[in-house]
Amino acid sequence: MTSSSRTVDVVVIGGGVVGCSILRELSRYDASLALIERHPDICEGTSKANSAIVHTGFDAPPGTLEARLLAEARELWPDVITDLNIPYLQTGAVMVATDDTEQAALHEEVIPKAEKNGVELQRLTGEEVRDMAPYVTERAREGVLIEGEGVIDPFWTTRAYAESAVRNGAEAFLGQEVVAIDIEPSKITLRTSAGLTIEAKVVVNAGGLWADEVARLAGDDSFRLTPRKGEFIITEDELNVSQIILPVPTKISKGILVTPIVFGGTLLGPTADDIEDKRDLGTTPDGLRRVRDGAAKLVPGAATASSIRQFAGLRAVSSTGEYIIGPSKVSRNLIHVAGIRSTGLSASPAIGRYAASLVRDTLGLSQRTVFHAALPEALSEEHADEGEVVCLCRSITKGEILAAMRSPLPPRSLDGLKRRTGAMLGDCQGNICAVRIAELFAKHLGRDPLSLEKHVAGSRLFVDGPDGDGSAGETRRGGARAAELAVTSE
Amino acid sequence: MTDLYDVVVIGAGLSGLSFLREWERIGADGSILALEYGDAVGGLLRHALPAEEFEEASQLLADAASGRAEIRCGTTAVGLLPAMNRDDPHVILTRGAGGTTRVSAKRVVLASGGLETPREHDQISGPRPAGVVTPIFVHQALANGLLPGRRAVVYGASKLAVVTALRMATAGIETVLVPPPSSEVSSKDLAPVTVESPSELVAVQGYARLEQVVLRRDGTEHSLPADTLVYAVDLMPNTHWLHASGVATDDRGRVVVDDRYETSLAGVFAIGTVVAPSIDHAHSVAMGAAAAHVLKGDIA
Numbered sequence: 001m002t003s004s005s006r007t008v009d010v011v012v013i014g015g016g017v018v019g020c021s022i023l024r025e026l027s028r029y030d031a032s033l034a035l036i037e038r039h040p041d042i043c044e045g046t047s048k049a050n051s052a053i054v055h056t057g058f059d060a061p062p063g064t065l066e067a068r069l070l071a072e073a074r075e076l077w078p079d080v081i082t083d084l085n086i087p088y089l090q091t092g093a094v095m096v097a098t099d100d101t102e103q104a105a106l107h108e109e110v111i112p113k114a115e116k117n118g119v120e121l122q123r124l125t126g127e128e129v130r131d132m133a134p135y136v137t138e139r140a141r142e143g144v145l146i147e148g149e150g151v152i153d154p155f156w157t158t159r160a161y162a163e164s165a166v167r168n169g170a171e172a173f174l175g176q177e178v179v180a181i182d183i184e185p186s187k188i189t190l191r192t193s194a195g196l197t198i199e200a201k202v203v204v205n206a207g208g209l210w211a212d213e214v215a216r217l218a219g220d221d222s223f224r225l226t227p228r229k230g231e232f233i234i235t236e237d238e239l240n241v242s243q244i245i246l247p248v249p250t251k252i253s254k255g256i257l258v259t260p261i262v263f264g265g266t267l268l269g270p271t272a273d274d275i276e277d278k279r280d281l282g283t284t285p286d287g288l289r290r291v292r293d294g295a296a297k298l299v300p301g302a303a304t305a306s307s308i309r310q311f312a313g314l315r316a317v318s319s320t321g322e323y324i325i326g327p328s329k330v331s332r333n334l335i336h337v338a339g340i341r342s343t344g345l346s347a348s349p350a351i352g353r354y355a356a357s358l359v360r361d362t363l364g365l366s367q368r369t370v371f372h373a374a375l376p377e378a379l380s381e382e383h384a385d386e387g388e389v390v391c392l393c394r395s396i397t398k399g400e401i402l403a404a405m406r407s408p409l410p411p412r413s414l415d416g417l418k419r420r421t422g423a424m425l426g427d428c429q430g431n432i433c434a435v436r437i438a439e440l441f442a443k444h445l446g447r448d449p450l451s452l453e454k455h456v457a458g459s460r461l462f463v464d465g466p467d468g469d470g471s472a473g474e475t476r477r478g479g480a481r482a483a484e485l486a487v488t489s490e
Numbered sequence: 491m492t493d494l495y496d497v498v499v500i501g502a503g504l505s506g507l508s509f510l511r512e513w514e515r516i517g518a519d520g521s522i523l524a525l526e527y528g529d530a531v532g533g534l535l536r537h538a539l540p541a542e543e544f545e546e547a548s549q550l551l552a553d554a555a556s557g558r559a560e561i562r563c564g565t566t567a568v569g570l571l572p573a574m575n576r577d578d579p580h581v582i583l584t585r586g587a588g589g590t591t592r593v594s595a596k597r598v599v600l601a602s603g604g605l606e607t608p609r610e611h612d613q614i615s616g617p618r619p620a621g622v623v624t625p626i627f628v629h630q631a632l633a634n635g636l637l638p639g640r641r642a643v644v645y646g647a648s649k650l651a652v653v654t655a656l657r658m659a660t661a662g663i664e665t666v667l668v669p670p671p672s673s674e675v676s677s678k679d680l681a682p683v684t685v686e687s688p689s690e691l692v693a694v695q696g697y698a699r700l701e702q703v704v705l706r707r708d709g710t711e712h713s714l715p716a717d718t719l720v721y722a723v724d725l726m727p728n729t730h731w732l733h734a735s736g737v738a739t740d741d742r743g744r745v746v747v748d749d750r751y752e753t754s755l756a757g758v759f760a761i762g763t764v765v766a767p768s769i770d771h772a773h774s775v776a777m778g779a780a781a782a783h784v785l786k787g788d789i790a
Contacts, residue, residue, distance in 0.1 A: 233613075279697045282617040309610045311618065387589040389566035392527050393605065393730055397585055427730060429608040431623055432534065435630035449636055454620035458698035461620055463717070464637035 005197040008032040008171075010359055011190060012204045013178055013214055015042035017154060018337055018344045019206035020161035021352030026204075027168035029356070029365040034198060035162065035170060036190065038177035038210075040453050041416030042409070043158040045208045046344060048419065049232070049281070049313025051259055051267060053244060054088070055346040056148040058119035059110065059254070065323045066343060067117055069350040074148065076349035083374045084160035086152060087262045093149035093244035096129060096298055098139045102248040106142060110248065114146070121146055135240050135299050149244055151262045154345050155419035159409065160375055161352070166408045167372050173198075174412050175457065178207075181218040183331045188218075202333045202359050209278050209316045211324075211338035220328045225339060227278050227314035230270025231287035233295075234261070235305040241266045245298045254342075256294025258302060263422060268295035268302055274317065283310045308427060315342045325355060327362075335359060390440070391433045393426020401437065405444045414438070415455040434461065494579055496520030496789055498595035500567045503533020504771050505762025506601035507550050508778025509785075510559045518786040522559050523593065525584055527566040533603050535771060537629035541653040543676075546775055562586065570598065570735040572755045580757060597757050597785060600737070600745060601778065604725035604763035611726065615693040621700035621718045625654040628720055632661055639663060639718030643703050644683075645691050646722030647673035649770045654720055655683040666714065668705060670723060686714075694719055725767040742767075750788075751781045759785065 008031075012023045015037030023035050039045070054077060057070025081088045095110065097103045114121045122145040129136055129143040166172060176192035181203070190198045207214040212225040239258075247255035253272040261267050269291045288310060296303035318324055318339025328334040337355050344351070359365070386399030404411055404420040411417035414424070417437060424430030424437070438461060441447040453459045497513075499506045502524045510524060530536065532551045540548040565586035573580050579594035606624035621639055631638045640663060644655040647669035659665040659682045669675055669688040689705035695713070696702070702713045727743045738746045738754035744767065745760040747753055753760050761781045762774040 280617075281697075282693070282695070283613075283615050285615055288613060288615070307610070307613055310613055385587050385589075387585050388564045388587050389527060389568065389585050392566065392728070395566065395568045395585065395731065427608075427611070427726060427728075428605040428624070428626075429610050431606060431608055431627045434623075434627055435634060435636070438636075439634070449634075453698075455618075456698050459620035460699065462631060462636040462638055463640055465635060 004195065005199070006034065007199045008034045009200065009363065010034075010202045010204065011036060011198055011200040012206055013190075014206035014208055014211070015039070015158075015162060015172070015174065016045050016047040016206065016208045016344065017043070017158045017161070017348045018208070018340055018351055019204070020158050020165065021348040022204055022206055022337065022355045023165040023170050024161040024168075025352040025356035026359060027165040027170050028367055028371045029360055030368050031363065031365050033165065033170035034200070035165070035172045036176050036178060036192065036198070037172070037174045038193075039456055040175045041412040042162050042172070042174065043155055043419055044415070044455060046313055046315055047154055047158045049311050050154060050230070050315070050342065050345060051232070051257060051270060052151055052154045052261065053259060053346065054150045054152050055343060056119045056146060057343070057346065058114040058117055058121065058146050059249065060117055060343070062113060062116035065325060066341070066347065069323070069347045069354060070343060071118060072350035072353070073347045076353065080349045081152075084157070084164060085375060086156050086160060088150055088152045089260065089262050090148070090150040091243045091260055093146045093246050094124070094129060094133055094136070095144045095146065095246040095248060096136055096140045097142045097248050098137065098297070099141070103142050105248045106144065110144065119146065119148065133243050133245065135301060136245060137298060137300055151244065151260055152345070153262050157345065157348070159420060161348070163407060163409045164372070164375055167375065168368070172409060178214060178217065181214070183218055183334065188331065188333055202335065202362055204335045204337060204355060204359065205328075206337045206355075208340075209314055211316070211336060215328060215336060215338070218328060218330055218334055220330045220334070222329055223324055223338065224319040225316040226319075227275050227280070228317045229273045229275050229280065229287075229312050229314055231283050231291055231312045232267055232269035232310065233288060233291050233307045234265050234267055234309045235302070236265040236308050237301070237305040239266050239299060239301045239305060241299060247294065247298060256291055258295050258299045265308065266302075266305075268292070270313065278314065281312045281314065283312050287312070309429065316340060325351070326358065332362060335362070390436055391421075391423035391426065393428050393432070394422055396421055396423040398440070401440055402444060405440065410445060413453045413455055414461065438462075492581065492592040492594045493523070494594040495523045495596070497522045497597045497599060497785060498582055498593055499524040499599040499601055500582065501533065501601035501603050501762070502526035502531040502554075502561050502563070503601060503603045503762065504535060504547055504550060504774035505603070505778040506533070506599070507531060507554050508775040509599060509601065509761060509782050510557055511550065511553055512779040512782035513786070514558060516782065516786060518782065518789070520789045524559060524561040525565045525567050525582070525593070526561060526563045529564050531561060531563065534606075534626050535650075537626060537633055538650060538653055538657070541657075543649045544653065547771065550775060567602065568731050570732055570737070570758070572736055573757065576756065597759065597788065599781065599785065600732070600753070600758065600760035600764050601762050602728045602731070602764055604767045605728050606722070606769065607724040607726050609694065609719070609721045612723070614691055616695055617697065619694070619696035619698060619700045621696070622694055623718065623720055625650055625720055625722050628654055628658060632657060637661060637663065639716075641716050642666070642718035642720060643668055643714055643716040644720040644722055645670065646769070647675050648722060649676070651720075651722035651769075652676070652680060654722055656680060658720070659683045663718070666716070668714075722769065725763055725769045727764045727767050729764055750784050751777070
C-alpha cells in the first residue's frame with residue numbers, strides 16, 4: 001500500500017452516471033476536481049445494469065424534486081447527446097392495457113399523472129396499438145403513446161460524462177474506496193483503501209447504493225438505502241420490437257417492459273424485489289420466469305426467445321421515499337446526492353447541473369472561460385493497420401479496442417473495456433477473445449495480466465503467471481508447468 | 491476491383507482445412523482462398539491440440555503446413571453479399587490488418603465453425619463473477635502461461651471437456667469433471683482429474699471471483715467449492731455474421747444445406763459445425779473432404 005495525498009476544491013464520490021454527470025457539470029467552473037470510485041472502473045454499479053431508457057418522467061410522483069429534475073432533463077438531453085455523441089434512439093413508448101383493471105388505471109392514474117408532469121400522451125385504441133406495434137399481444141385493448149421516451153447507451157453516457165470532465169481538468173481516482181471521512185469547519189479529509197488522502201473544501205456524495213454508508217462515515221445516519229433487485233434477459237432473436245412496450249403500472253411496480261437495445265437486441269425486464277444484500281447481483285430461476293411471463297404478456301414472441309445474456313441490477317430505494325439532494329446535517333460542505341431510485345440515467349443531466357449549482361453557491365465558484373463541451377468524434381479506428389477483428393461475435397477490431405485504450409480515461413477492467421467497445425457482448429460472451437484482450441491491456445496499457453480484473457476488486461482473470469510469481473506461492477509449481485505446456489503445445 | 495477466386499472458404503478450422511487438403515489431393519482446378527479469423531490455422535480447437543482422441547485433427551494441422559492454398563490469417567469475413575444474378579460472383583466483406591476489403595468468389599464455402607455455448611446461453615442462475623469460462627479461454631490462457639484458476643469444475647462429458655480437464659490438472663489446477671445428467675465420460679479413470687457422478691449445474695455463486703457451483707443430483711442440491719467453472723457442454727453455429735445475407739438457418743441457427751452441402755443460396759455451400767454443431771467436431775473432417783469432391787464437380 002502506497003500512501004499519497006492530494007488537495008482539491010471538490011471531490012465527487014462515486015463514478016456512476018450521477019457522479020460522472022455532476023463531475024462534468026462541475027468542470028464548467030473554476031475549481032480543481034477529483035472523482036473517487038471504489039471499483040476498478042467507472043459505471044460498475046446501478047449505471048451498468050438497468051433498462052437504458054431515457055424517461056420523460058410522465059409517471060413521476062408530481063411535485064417532487066425527482067419530477068422537477070426529470071422535466072429539466074428533457075430539455076437538457078438533446079445537447080448532451082449531441083456533445084457527447086451518445087448512441088440514442090427516440091423510439092417512443094407504448095403503454096398497453098389488456099383488461100378492465102388496466103384500462104381503469106390508465107384513465108384514472110396514468111393519464112392524469114402525465115398531465116400534471118407536463119408530458120403529452122397520445123391515446124390509442126387496441127387496433128392502433130397493433131398497427132403501430134404489430135408484435136404486441138392481440139389482447140391489447142387500449143394504450144397510450146409517450147413519444148418522448150427513448151433508449152440510450154448507459155455505458156457510453158457514463159463514460160462520456162467522465163471523459164468530458166477529465167478533458168476539462170478533473171482527475172479520476174479509480175479502485176479507491178473511501179474508508180474514512182474527517183470533517184472540519186474549513187475542510188473535509190477523505191482516506192481511501194488504497195492509502196490515498198484527499199483534502200477538499202466540498203465533497204459530493206454520489207455513492208449510489210452505498211451513499212448511506214458514505215454518509216455514515218461522516219457521522220450522518222439520516223437516511224438508509226436498500227437495494228431493489230431487477231433481473232433482466234437479453235435476447236437477440238428477431239422480435240422486431242421497435243418501441244418501448246410498457247405494462248400499466250401497479251401500486252408496487254412499473255412492471256416488466258420490453259425494450260429495444262440501442263446497440264441491438266431486445267431487453268426484457270426488470271423484476272422489482274426488495275432484498276438485503278447490496279452485493280446480490282444474482283439472477284434466479286423464479287426471477288427470470290417472472291421476466292419471461294411479464295414480457296410475454298405484452299409481446300408473445302418473448303416467451304420462447306433464446307437468451308444471449310441475463311443480469312441483475314440493484315437500484316437504491318431511499319428510506320425518505322425521495323431523491324436526497326442537499327447538504328448533510330453534519331456539514332454544509334458535504335452534499336448528498338442519493339436515493340436516485342431507477343431514474344438516475346434519465347435525470348442525470350439535470351441532477352448534475354443542480355448538484356453543481358449547490359457546490360457553486362457553497363464555494364462561490366465562477367464559470368471557466370474555456371469549457372470543452374464536446375468530446376472528439378466517437379471511438380473509431382485510428383490506424384488502418386489495426387483492422388483485424390478481435391471480438392469475433394461482434395466484429396470489433398483491434399483498432400476500436402486500441403482507440404478506447406488511448407482515450408483520456410482508458411478502461412481499467414475487462415468489463416470496462418466491454419462497456420466502451422461492445423467487445424465480448426456477443427454469443428460467446430467474450431470467451432474467445434478475452435485472453436487476446438488481456439494481451440492488448442498488457443501491450444498497450446502496460447497492465448500485468450495477473451492484475452487484470454473482470455469487474456470488481458478481486459475479480460482477477462488469472463491467478464498465476466509464467467514465472468509462478470502470482471499472489472500466492474502455493475501455485476508456483478502450477479504456473480511453471482503451465483508455461484512448460486505452452487512451450488510443448490507450440 | 492476486387493480479387494476474384496473460383497472458391498473462397500470462410501474459416502480455416504477443421505472443416506475448412508479438410509476441404510483444402512482434399513481439394514489439393516484430388517487435383518481440383520481453380521483458384522482458391524481461405525479466410526481465417528485466428529492468427530494461425532486450425533480454428534478454435536487448435537488451442538487444445540495436440541490431444542488424445544483428437545489425432546485426426548492434429549494430423550490435419552500438421553498437413554496444413556505443407557498445403558499450397560492461399561490462406562489469409564487475421565482476416566475475418568464480416569459479411570456476405572450474395573450474387574444478384576446467376577453469373578455474378580458473391581462478394582465477401584473482410585476485416586483485417588489492411589482494413590476493410592472485399593473478395594469475390596464464384597463459389598463460397600461457409601466453414602466458419604462454432605462458438606462454445608457459454609453459461610449465459612443456458613440461463614444458469616447466479617451472479618456474473620470472474621472465473622466462469624469455456625474451454626477456449628482456458629486453453630488460450632494456459633498457452634500464454636497464465637493459470638486461469640486453482641480449483642476448477644469442468645462441466646461437460648465431451649472429449650473436449652475431458653481434454654480440458656486433463657490439461658488443467660496437469661497445469662496444477664485441482665480439477666473436478668462433472669458430466670451433465672444422463673451423460674457419461676468415456677473413461678472413468680482420468681487421474682489426477684476427479685470425476686463426479688452426472689449432475690445438473692443449477693447455479694454459480696460468488697461476487698468477485700467464482701466461489702462455488704451448485705449441483706443437483708437425484709433431486710438433492712449440493713455445492714462444490716471452485717474458483718473456476720469451465721462450461722463445456724455444447725457448440726452453437728457461428729453465423730452471426732451471416733444474418734443479413736439471406737442464407738437460411740434453422741431454429742437453432744444451423745445453416746441449412748442439401749445433400750450436396752449447398753445452402754439456400756446457389757453457389758454458397760456450408761460444412762462443419764455451422765451445419766452440424768458438435769463440441770468435439772465429430773463430422774467436420776469428413777464433411778470438408780466430401781464437399782471438396784462436390785465443388786470439384788460443380789466448378790468443372
